[in-house]
Amino acid sequence: MSENRKYENVLKVIPDKNVTSFTKWYNSMRRPLREFHLKNIVRKSVEVGFTEGVRILVNENGVSCLSLGRASSVFHLACEYGQVEIVKFLLTLDICDTFFQKVNFINMDGLAIAAEKRNENLFNVLLASGKFEMENMPFEKVPRLFNALERGEKDLAIFFIQRGANVKSVGVSTKLGPISSVCISAMKIPSITVELLKRGGNATDVHEKTGKSVLQLAIESSADRCTVKDILSYGANIGLKDKHGNTALSSLKAIGQLYGILDAGVSVTEMENTFKFSTLGFVVEHSHAGEDVQFFLEKGANVNFYDKIKGSLLIRALKSQYSSEKDALVLLQHGADPHQKNCDGYTALQFFCKCKMGSPWKTALHLLEYGAKPIGCLNDVVNKAFTTDECRPLVVKLLQCGADPNEECGSYESILSTAIRRKLDITEELINHGASTNIKSCDVMSPLSYACSLGTHDQEFKNLRALLKCPTNLNYSEFQAHVDAVVRNTTETFQQSGNQRILTFDLRGVFYLLAAGFDFTPKESRPQPHQFDDFDDDYDYTYEYDYDYDYTYKYDYDYEYQEDDYYNSDRQEMIFDTSADEWVPIWW
CATH class of the missing domain: 1.25.40.20 (Ankyrin repeat-containing domain)
Incomplete structure (x- = not known):
């Protein structure tokens, strides 16, 4: 074989x-x-x-x-x-x-x-x-318990703990340096940290490299409510600062951890007055239930706690993705000051209008109801809104509370022009509260120019009609541009059978302009300004011509016209009092 x-x-x-x-x-x-x-x-x-x-x-x-x-x-x-x-x-x-x-x-x-x-x-x-040896690995000076904790092996660590491993042992980690078993437990497996403390571990241990306490390490590792409470019950110092000046409170990650601190006997007043930590500020900036804000207010939280970096509680609530309209209302009902500003100098209402348009606008209405001033808000609302329905209630409320539709908006066009350009149907509201119809933007676009350019976006010519109801500067030299804009933007092409096309345009806009007092009369036939006859014979009328001055004026014609004096009779503007039954042009 x-x-x-x-x-x-x-x-x-x-x-x-x-x-x-x-x-x-x-x-x-x-x-x-x-x-x-x-x-x-x-x-x-x-x-x-x-x-x-x-x-x-x-x-x-x-x-x-x-x-x-x-x-x-x-x-x-x-x-x-x-x-x-x-x-x-x-x-x-x-x-x-x-x-x-x-x-x-x-x-x-x-x-x-x-x-x-x-x-x-x-x-x-x-x-x-x-x-x-129970304590050290062979050929290494690393405790077995420490080794299991560093590798995050929870069951193995518990196995060693239950069999008498030294919970006070200190190991050296390549990345963490010297660190106690209690600290590395809080960092890697916070759920078993209390088991080490029960067997003699020290809750006041500090990680040498970072200066972080057991409590802070556990909180940063997302310890649950019970773990936070138990660590504090074993004597952890909640106010201990690490090498960067942070404490356990400033390291909180979830509202459950905050409740754990309360469960351990630390009061809301102590956290806010002694440790300068706003409990309400933390709540509104993290995921929370609807009743949590009310709960901490009842526990004595300061509704006007001010943070030099984050600003007031109202602003922090508005910034947070976790806060609701109800949270802001509860804060206001308990005395939150809507006039407090953040580090950029914005009040809660100004911040909302500048940064949170698209959010439920009822929050801004609540702020106005509780006394927030509408200064510097209207322009942001008009610039940020996507639809008329989104901004109309807020615009109306801002105007009712005293917002100035002619306020300096830091841009090159008026609020009225912006609203018309962005196709927001709020022209009448702005005009009714005093918006000037004659302010031009840097590109010489007036509200009327924008209204004439809307075309099919304003099929009923609401903006144009609203503007023409007011005393409006109607410049003859711009008349052709207005007519062209109305015709061009209302022109539509329809395909017929074969190659035939029908070109249509809406003449109503042109009629509205004519009815407002625009004149088709050629410039040569217009009455000249009144000339005075009672000249003083003793007055020296010697005229000195400045040859360096450019007297060229451009009109709607294709040639240049030269004037021999400073007066340009063709650059005439008319103001029509359209509020009267008959619109009478006044020549300037």
């Missing part, structure tokens, strides 16, 4: 753990055994827990057969498979302790393997042998 066949028969009888059959086939193999065959026979015997087979192999081949490679041994394999009897046999052999204390390819010795497998029987056997 070939050697390979004998080898296969040995492997076949090992799972039966029959010593007679194993001995028969094993002894039939030619000596010396091939190293490959021997290692596989040993490995198979350990895997199935054939203790007598391992004993036979060691007695014949010596302890050298226990090595399975540079990073593994029969001992590691027995621990991995939980073969306690084989481990006990190996511990009786006269082998150097280093054999047992070696680590495998994942840097774990037998005790670490037993702990990871939660094999309490094996763990106790190894500890009782005296060859393993």
Whole structure:
């Protein structure tokens, strides 16, 4: 029979753990055994827990057969498979302790393997042998508990804690430097930090590298409400600052953690007065329930707490994506000052109009109802609004509260021009509250110019009609441009059968302009301004012509016209009093 066949028969009888059959086939193999065959026979015997087979192999081949490679041994394999009897046999052999204390390819010795497998029987056997230290990993000065905590292995860490590991141990991490087990627990696995504190851990430990306390580390690692409460109950200092000046309060991540601090007996007043931390400010800036704002107000939170960087509570509430219209209203009802400003100098209403248009505008109405001044708000509302429905109620309320439609808006066009240009149907509201219809933008576009350019966006010519009801400067030289704009922007093309097209335009806009007093009369036929006859003969009328002055004037014609004096009779403007029954032009 070939050697390979004998080898296969040995492997076949090992799972039966029959010593007679194993001995028969094993002894039939030619000596010396091939190293490959021997290692596989040993490995198979350990895997199935054939203790007598391992004993036979060691007695014949010596302890050298226990090595399975540079990073593994029969001992590691027995621990991995939980073969306690084989481990006990190996511990009786006269082998150097280093054999047992070696680590495998994942840097774990037998005790670490037993702990990871939660094999309490094996763990106790190894500890009782005296060859393993509970505190430190072999060849390392790192506590086993610390090692488990650093790797975030919660169950393994609990296993060590429950078996008496030193919870006060300090390890050195490559990234974190020297750090206690309590601190690294708070950083990596905050949910078991209390277990360390129960067994003598120090809640006042500080991470040397960052200066952060156990409480701050736990909060930054999203510890829950109960954990925060329990850490404080073991004496943690809530006001301790780290190397950057931050405290546990300034590191809060969720409202549940804030409630945990309250549960531990720290009052809202103490947090705000002693530690300068606004509980309401934190609430409105984080996810919260509708009743949370009311709860902290009842606990004594300062509704006018002012932060030099973040501003007033109202502004913080408006900035936050987590706050609602109801939150702002509750703050106002409890006395929040709508006149407080942020570091940029904006009040809550000004900030809302500048940055939060698109949000429910009822918040701005609440601010106005509680006394907020509308100064500097109207232009932002008109510039930020997307639709008329979005801005009309707020525009009306701002105007009713005294907003000036002619206020300096820091741009090159008036609020009225902006509203018309952005196709917002609020022209009448602005005009009724005093908006000037004659203010021009930097590109010489008046509100009337914008209204004439709306075309199909204002099919009923509401803006144009509203403007023409007011005393409006109608410049003859711009008349053709207005007519062209009305015709051009109301022109529509319809495709007929074949190649025929019908071109239509709405003449109503032109008629509105004519009815307002625009004149088709050629300039040559117009009455000249009144000339006075009672000249003083003694007055010297000598006229000095300035040859450096450009007297060229451009009109609607295609040529240039030269004037010999400063007066340009063709640059005439008319103001029409359209409020009267008959519109009478007044020549200037």
